[in-house]
Amino acid sequence: MTETMVAAGPLRLWTERTGDPGDPAVLLIMGASAQGFTCPDALVGRLVDRGVQVIRYDHRDTGLSSVVDFDRHPYGLSDLAADALAILDAYGLSSAHIAGVSMGGMIAQWLGVHAPDRVRSLTLLSTTPMGARPGDLPPPDDRFLKHLAATAGTRPGVESDVALFRVMNGDVRPFDEPACRAMLERCWARAVDPSAAAHHGPACQRDSPDLHAPLSTITAPTTIVHGDQDPVVTLAHGEALAAAVPHAELRVVPGMGHVYCSSGLPELLAGLIRL
Incomplete structure (x- = not known):
């Protein structure tokens, strides 16, 4: 396992590679405001056991990666996708298997549409179609929205995040x-500027024509993984994505919510990632 700071234009991004550099690569792209370590170690380890090297990283404005003055230099999904390509370039990878979670799944779709030669396969987890407009698909469920309303103004930190992750986990698994608390403590301890992660909200809302390119142009073998208890991005989003991407395989995980904080779930997901 090696850690490397990678240049992406003027930014520097923290990355970690696990496994044999000679093996095919999986690039893990996490969700909004999420550091690379929000991807469970057990998932990384199981993927390496399947014969690949695994690269995970901190998005800009998270963890040890560069902090951006968003007011002066706003960015959107295509810029975050360019960061992913910069990481592949830095590791000398002409292509990789791409696995994206939530916002990372939208970044993965962007790569599948606009950089198909860099994508060996796509695994889109707990995500929604790139470019979907508000109202196109169902909103988050009431329990999640009520939790956000009830905790508005709560001081950010490990405890508030644990409470949020508990709700996002769902009630079945x-x-x-x-394990969740240990992961969040690790993330909070290493964040250069924890408040900067909030920039991902407006970044996801920035619209541009490239986000509306047809998902039907994706040629990479694609698997869509979605929980039937996801309170944030409901199953209807995964179903719509499966209908939009040619020959996509939809794998519905019973009882899974929007985070992977149940014993055994990371290993299960590692087995579903397309290689």
């Missing part, structure tokens, strides 16, 4: 609070 047991919530592994000790």
